[in-house]
Amino acid sequence: MKIVADVPSPLTALDRPNSYIGRAVPRPNLARLTQGRAQYVSDVVLPRMAHVAYLRSPYAHARITRIDKTAAEKGKGVIAVVTGAELSKVITPWVGVLSHLKGIKSAPQHAVAVDRACWQGEAVCAVVARTRAEAEDACELIGIDYEELTPVTDPETALDKATPVIHPELGDNLTFERTLDAGEVDKAFRESDAVVEATFVFGRHTGVCNEPRAIVADWNPGEQRLTVYHGTQAPHMMMNLFAKHLGLEEYQVRVLTKDVGGSFGIKVHTYADEMAVVALSKLLKRPVKFVADRIESFVTDIHARDHRVKGKIGVMQDGTITAFEIDDLTGIGPYSVYPRTSGIEANQVVNLTGGPYKCPNYRARARVVFQNKNVMCQYRAVGHPIATGVTEGLVDLAAAKIGMDPAELRRKNLYPDDGYPATGASGIKFEKLSHHASLDKILAMMDYKALRADQAAARKQGIHRGIGFASFIEVTNPSAAFYGVGGARISSQDGATVRLDATGAIFIHSGVTEQGQGAEAVLAQCVASSFGVPIDRVRVITGDTDNVPYGGGTWASRAAGIGGEAAWQAGKALRQNVLAAAASILQAQPEGLDIKDGIVVDKGTDRERITLDEVARICYFRPDTLPPGFQAELMATRHYVPRAWPFAFTNGVQASYLEVDTDTGFVKLLRHWCVEDCGTVINPQLVDEQIRGGIVQGLGGALFENCLYDERGQMLNGNMADYLVPMAMEMPDMEIGHVVTPTADSELGAKGAGEAGTAGAPAAVMNAINDALRPLGAISLTEMPFTPGRILKALGKV
Amino acid sequence: MNEMCDISLTVNGERVSERVEARKSLVDFLRDDLTLTGSHVGCEHGVCGACTVRVNGEIVRGCLMLAVQCDGASVETIEGVSDSGEIADLQEAFQKRNALQCGFCTPGMLLTAQDLLSNDQTPSRDHIREHISGNYCRCTGYHAIVDAVESVAQARKGSRK
Numbered sequence: 009m010k011i012v013a014d015v016p017s018p019l020t021a022l023d024r025p026n027s028y029i030g031r032a033v034p035r036p037n038l039a040r041l042t043q044g045r046a047q048y049v050s051d052v053v054l055p056r057m058a059h060v061a062y063l064r065s066p067y068a069h070a071r072i073t074r075i076d077k078t079a080a081e082k083g084k085g086v087i088a089v090v091t092g093a094e095l096s097k098v099i100t101p102w103v104g105v106l107s108h109l110k111g112i113k114s115a116p117q118h119a120v121a122v123d124r125a126c127w128q129g130e131a132v133c134a135v136v137a138r139t140r141a142e143a144e145d146a147c148e149l150i151g152i153d154y155e156e157l158t159p160v161t162d163p164e165t166a167l168d169k170a171t172p173v174i175h176p177e178l179g180d181n182l183t184f185e186r187t188l189d190a191g192e193v194d195k196a197f198r199e200s201d202a203v204v205e206a207t208f209v210f211g212r213h214t215g216v217c218n219e220p221r222a223i224v225a226d227w228n229p230g231e232q233r234l235t236v237y238h239g240t241q242a243p244h245m246m247m248n249l250f251a252k253h254l255g256l257e258e259y260q261v262r263v264l265t266k267d268v269g270g271s272f273g274i275k276v277h278t279y280a281d282e283m284a285v286v287a288l289s290k291l292l293k294r295p296v297k298f299v300a301d302r303i304e305s306f307v308t309d310i311h312a313r314d315h316r317v318k319g320k321i322g323v324m325q326d327g328t329i330t331a332f333e334i335d336d337l338t339g340i341g342p343y344s345v346y347p348r349t350s351g352i353e354a355n356q357v358v359n360l361t362g363g364p365y366k367c368p369n370y371r372a373r374a375r376v377v378f379q380n381k382n383v384m385c386q387y388r389a390v391g392h393p394i395a396t397g398v399t400e401g402l403v404d405l406a407a408a409k410i411g412m413d414p415a416e417l418r419r420k421n422l423y424p425d426d427g428y429p430a431t432g433a434s435g436i437k438f439e440k441l442s443h444h445a446s447l448d449k450i451l452a453m454m455d456y457k458a459l460r461a462d463q464a465a466a467r468k469q470g471i472h473r474g475i476g477f478a479s480f481i482e483v484t485n486p487s488a489a490f491y492g493v494g495g496a497r498i499s500s501q502d503g504a505t506v507r508l509d510a511t512g513a514i515f516i517h518s519g520v521t522e523q524g525q526g527a528e529a530v531l532a533q534c535v536a537s538s539f540g541v542p543i544d545r546v547r548v549i550t551g552d553t554d555n556v557p558y559g560g561g562t563w564a565s566r567a568a569g570i571g572g573e574a575a576w577q578a579g580k581a582l583r584q585n586v587l588a589a590a591a592s593i594l595q596a597q598p599e600g601l602d603i604k605d606g607i608v609v610d611k612g613t614d615r616e617r618i619t620l621d622e623v624a625r626i627c628y629f630r631p632d633t634l635p636p637g638f639q640a641e642l643m644a645t646r647h648y649v650p651r652a653w654p655f656a657f658t659n660g661v662q663a664s665y666l667e668v669d670t671d672t673g674f675v676k677l678l679r680h681w682c683v684e685d686c687g688t689v690i691n692p693q694l695v696d697e698q699i700r701g702g703i704v705q706g707l708g709g710a711l712f713e714n715c716l717y718d719e720r721g722q723m724l725n726g727n728m729a730d731y732l733v734p735m736a737m738e739m740p741d742m743e744i745g746h747v748v749t750p751t752a753d754s755e756l757g758a759k760g761a762g763e764a765g766t767a768g769a770p771a772a773v774m775n776a777i778n779d780a781l782r783p784l785g786a787i788s789l790t791e792m793p794f795t796p797g798r799i800l801k802a803l804g805k806v
Numbered sequence: 807m808n809e810m811c812d813i814s815l816t817v818n819g820e821r822v823s824e825r826v827e828a829r830k831s832l833v834d835f836l837r838d839d840l841t842l843t844g845s846h847v848g849c850e851h852g853v854c855g856a857c858t859v860r861v862n863g864e865i866v867r868g869c870l871m872l873a874v875q876c877d878g879a880s881v882e883t884i885e886g887v888s889d890s891g892e893i894a895d896l897q898e899a900f901q902k903r904n905a906l907q908c909g910f911c912t913p914g915m916l917l918t919a920q921d922l923l924s925n926d927q928t929p930s931r932d933h934i935r936e937h938i939s940g941n942y943c944r945c946t947g948y949h950a951i952v953d954a955v956e957s958v959a960q961a962r963k964g965s966r967k
């Protein structure tokens with residue numbers, strides 16, 4: 009095993025002396041994490057800190073007719089028992105809509121339910137006590153009466169006249185609808201040699217971050233300031249929202265985000281129970297802590313996916329795809345989640361379906377409907393696994409129908425690598441992708457011919473193996489087009505401030521955050537390279553709204569591409585400043601100097617002129633010796649936002665090789681491959697591990713994960729024993745390859761890589777299972793997760 | 807339910823005497839009473855393994871054991887095995903191989919890996935996967951963890967020769 013694939017960058021555009029770009033430098037913050045010295049929010053303890061526990065609705069839909077706090081207030085250690093109505097005097101409700109999602113609607117949501125609970129698990133009363141255990145004890149003493157209301161739990165009937173409307177003032181249960189009709193779809197289907205239809209179902213997933221959501225809020229009336237320790241992906245966004253709904257100014261709020269035990273999009277939303285914590289701290293004038301336990305995580309952490317998509321593809325006998333059509337229906341919770349809305353995933357499905365293929369005829373409808381279930385919102389690879397599942401599932405069905413090899417059919421229809429820029433049928437814009445190079449590479453990596461031979465040989469022995477492909481595109485580096493244009497105060501730009509300290513070391517303050525992806529390593533690599541110091545001289549500071557440039561945080565695969573570029577530019581700017589200072593000390597021309605390995609050298613000859621610590625010493629302690637009128641500026645800030653393209657689309661392809669036990673219905677994943685093009689690879693090891701982790705998250709959805717609800721809106725498997733997640737034993741080794749097509753929108757050329765794995769893995773597995781079972785006459789499996797029961801049913805065995 | 811009990815035990819080699827609620831789990835005791843926050847709480851129902859610690863030399867789930875059950879026991883946590891240097895090679899391999907992302911699973915994963923390597927000196931990849939299959943990691947996809955553990959097994963074998 010090669011521990012570190014450390015290859016210096018071959019890229020001339022970034023060809024700085026001792027560049028760290030393209031190298032697998034280890035992350036600076038790992039040692040303490042391996043030693044149990046991390047600082048997760050769940051570890052935070054403050055003086056006078058109290059703990060909150062919530063009484064949660066056991067009903068999916070119920071009117072709260074009485075709350076009696078008397079007994080609970082007398083509970084041991086209890087500090088306060090607070091109802092939704094009481095808390096609504098401290099914090100205002102919110103509505104999760106965006107103006108660019110035309111017609112999207114939702115109802116005001118409160119921090120703690122007022123009068124009515126709309127899903128099982130919604131907080132209906134808060135208890136603050138000295139310890140969490142005491143707060144939980146007192147929850148049991150609250151007297152509460154409910155009048156059960158009819159829950160809406162089937163998306164298929166949510167819009168029927170006979171179905172009650174969850175929020176009568178909205179008129180119906182439709183949150184959002186989008187339709188699209190491009191090209192000549194009906195004509196294309198009419199003229200196709202074959203048309204294939206299928207209905208794809210995607211289970212309801214949730215993030216199951218290893219560290220549950222955690223927050224400590226500390227309102228200090230003496231300072232009139234709120235300090236929030238928060239495991240969030242978007243500190244500035246949360247600062248804005250806490251201020252807005254508590255009636256404070258943004259500068260009165262400080263959000264601190266240190267170590268976060270996994271996020272994956274789960275920790276980038278407004279959670280009612282977290283808004284309640286900041287309000288309780290304000291009310292009680294002391295720190296209040298909330299850490300969701302696993303059981304409440306399952307019914308309150310956002311869920312995602314849960315789409316039913318009817319799909320249709322037209323194809324000619326020569327393999328040309330003529331048209332795609334989809335009808336997507338998704339049932340979210342009773343509220344659209346604030347501030348990013350619960351309409352984005354369906355919107356993405358419309359944008360991305362058919363995306364890798366040059367087929368101009370495309371019709372889509374997506375409807376998002378309210379349900380009395382836990383809320384749904386954006387989770388890693390938003391919409392991508394659904395769009396990729398539908399597209400790639402249809403492509404494989406079409407290939408089978410006309411008897412063409414699935415790799416061949418893809419090759420025939422993928423956008424040509426020299427055909428860019430291009431615009432997809434849905435209107436999405438591609439700067440430059442590499443579908444064909446990626447497909448060629450993966451076929452070589454997996455030795456496709458040999459694998460088909462192995463499959464055939466195994467088949468003769470009654471062993472049923474399958475190969476499945478999934479080409480995909482991924483949205484990364486979003487510009488303001490994602491949220492800003494819709495009116496949300498979510499920054500798409502990010503900034504970096506770099507500073508030379510008095511000993512010649514570098515500090516970076518960045519608006520992106522670290523939740524394990526390696527953002528801090530990437531920032532250090534960028535600045536070490538563009539400024540010119542050894543990377544161990546660089547210290548990175550993130551996650552403190554008082555002390556970092558205003559930024560968006562880490563989501564939508566943006567930290568490296570956007571935060572990294574800002575850091576790269578800031579490093580360059582500081583180099584100019586430092587060279588100006590060095591030049592004035594040396595009485596040289598700044599243009600003739602450079603910084604290499606922490607030493608100012610003559611450009612070209614690398615002759616050493618002065619060390620950085622000497623420059624810093626003179627500038628900080630003996631500025632009197634500098635020429636009159638010269639002021640050294642040893643700090644520089646730069647910001648970056650993509651401007652030329654709304655998103656930096658990336659592309660790639662995955663392949664799965666697996667074996668289905670036709671007696672038990674169990675799937676054994678044998679191998680998995682992914683070739684991905686995220687542009688410039690800043691750190692190959694971190695990119696590969698993002699992809700591997702993402703793949704496994706996708707495999708979980710393909711094989712195990714599903715939040716099951718009964719018709720009364722009760723979640724049936726809300727614990728880790730019943731909601732199955734991927735564990736080491738069931739997961740395969742994964743081979744990752746790269747094609748490099750940098751974006752010209754930034755100097756670094758880096759696009760995102762965080763969601764590619766999750767985008768493609770489920771489709772690859774689905775296609776592999778069907779490839780294994782098709783010769784046995786099985787019905788095509790299109791409903792995830794592919795449980796043993798469903799597989800046996802498709803085989804006609806149960 | 808809220809009955810208090812006195813317990814005496816050794817934690818990372820230090821003698822500890824505390825009064826704890828009978829219902830308190832070992833991991834809550836370590837985290838809250840002794841501020842040893844390196845052991846984590848991921849599920850509190852025995853599935854995720856984030857709370858893995860060693861009691862009398864055996865790895866256990868700190869959320870499934872009560873503090874009072876450890877009266878007289880010797881408990882070791884990630885802080886202890888880090889300070890003693892016992893797993894320094896595993897920690898270094900995890901860092902080099904990026905076998906952790908958020909790091910929340912890592913203390914439990916390291917103790918579980920050390921348990922495997924101290925009993926089975928050259929495990930296969932499948933055997934490594936099986937042994938850590940009670941430790942949930944949402945971030946890495948496990949591949950890098952298996953690589954790191956495998957590399958340490960090989961290195962330790964080499965140094966024994």
Ligand code: FES
Nearest residue numbers: 848849850855869
């Ligand atoms: S917290 Fe103990 S196994 Fe999850």
Ligand code: FES
Nearest residue numbers: 907909911943945
């Ligand atoms: S590194 Fe995050 S759970 Fe394992």
